[in-house]
Amino acid sequence: MNTNFIPATAVIREIIRENDTISTFRLELINKRVPFSFRSGQFCMLSVPHCGEAAISISSAPNALPLFDLSIRNAGELTNAMHQMKAGEQVGIRGPFGTPFPMADFANSDMLFVAGGIGLAPLKSVIDHCLFQSGLEADAVANITLLYGSRSPSEVAFTTAISSWKEQGIDCRLTVDAGDDSWHANVGLVTELLQKELITKNTKSLICGPPVMIRFVIARLTEMGCASHDIFTTLERHMKCGMGTCGHCHLDGKLVCVDGPVFSLEQLQTMDVMELGT
Ligand SMILES: Cc1cc2nc3c(=O)[nH]c(=O)nc-3n(C[C@H](O)[C@H](O)[C@H](O)COP(=O)(O)OP(=O)(O)OC[C@H]3O[C@@H](n4cnc5c(N)ncnc54)[C@H](O)[C@@H]3O)c2cc1C
Ligand code: FES
Known part of the structure; x- marks a missing residue:
């Protein structure tokens, strides 16, 4: 873990517009003091001059380094400043921080990804990593299914990645809360896509969203x-801080920045997480 409070400088190499409020910023570190590596599920502290810092998950897979992606929803001061930036401009990066998904445990598993909105960002890193591993190893993951919910057709993000995943054999099922004339997939909550036939005793489920x-x-x-x-x-x-020193992310005896952000339900059941009802 990088325990330094001083950000490394990253240059924006490319900006991919995912929808009206989400863009993916493809970055490359240009003055890293230590080699940069990460695992799917980890996050960075992103800083923009005069706007402070925000935690952002890495949405690309580790094999894409030295380039790495941050997919950012325009939500407030820093993220709005980020959305005004152009390729070639520079930002600060600390990290990577936090626990990754336990990728080694997923070998030979059926993978079920359930995401809502920007929540697909950290799962995208896992999906791309699984696809990369499948090309290398016989014991890579078995079947991959993605259930992805958005509020409306115009809010569906990551469409380029989803098209590519479909071409590579991933079962991608999309739904929106409210459709329109252009929408020919499912309408309804993402939970309605959770059918029994998708679950085997070998299924690992990864969820991210509201x-x-x-x-x-x-x-x-x-x-x-x-x-x-x-x-x-x-x-x-x-x-x-993002690295376990300030106590800001304290949650029922845990620090989400070092003990999480990835948790199994088994771990959450030992904690009082009000919004999840555990
Ligand atoms: C581990 C982690 C990973 C994240 N990954 C991503 C990502 O991949 N992409 C992305 O767009 N965002 C991500 N976020 C959320 C992002 O850090 C916040 O939206 C951030 O505060 C935005 O900064 P801002 O200055 O633009 O907005 P702010 O001005 O800080 O806030 C805008 C609004 O969002 C609310 N808010 C801020 N932070 C949080 C939070 N952590 N939880 C709930 N509400 C919050 C504020 O109360 C306010 O209403 C992640 C957060 C965490 C903790
Ligand atoms: S953000 Fe400082 S301890 Fe977690």
């Missing part, structure tokens, strides 16, 4: 017989 979505998806998966050690999610808390 807390209310996570809560209902966990409840449905549990109802369908998924074990709590096979369900993983990421928690969001306001972060300052």
Whole structure:
């Protein structure tokens, strides 16, 4: 872990517009003091001059380094400043921080990804990593299914990645809360896509999205017989240091920046996480 408070400088190599409010910024560190590596599920502290810092998950897979992606929703001061930036401009990066998804445990598993909105960002890193591993190893993951919910057709993000995943054999099922004439896929909540036939005793489920979505998806998966050690999610808390020193992200005896953000349901069941009802 990088325990330094001084950010490294990264240059924006490319900006991919995902929808009206989310863009993916493809970055490369240009003055790194130590070699930069990360694992899927980890996050960076991104800084923009005069705007402070925000925690952002890395949305690309480790094999894409030295380039890495941050997919950012325009939500407030820093993220809005980021959305005004252009390729060639520079930002600060600290990290990577936090626990990754336990990729080694996923070998030979059926993978079920359930995401809402920008929540697909950290899962995208895992999906791309699984696809990369599949090209290398016989014991890579078995089947991959993605259930992805958005509020409306115009808010569906990561469409380029989803098209590429479909071409590579991933079963991608999309839904929106409210459709329009242009929308020919499912309409309804992402939990409605959670059908029993998607679950085997070999399924690992990874969930990321708004807390209310996570809560209902966990409840449905549990109802369908998924074990709590096979369900993983990421928690969001306001972060300052990102590396376990300030206590800002404290949650029921844990620090989300070092003990998380990735947790299994088995771990969450030992904690009082009000928004998830555990
Ligand atoms: C581990 C982790 C990973 C994250 N990954 C991503 C990512 O990949 N992409 C992305 O766009 N965002 C991500 N976020 C959320 C991002 O850090 C916040 O939205 C950030 O505060 C935005 O900074 P801002 O200055 O633009 O907005 P601010 O001015 O700080 O806030 C804008 C609004 O969001 C609320 N808010 C801020 N932080 C949080 C939070 N942690 N939880 C709930 N509400 C919050 C504020 O109360 C305010 O209403 C992540 C957060 C965490 C903790
Ligand atoms: S953000 Fe400082 S301890 Fe977690």
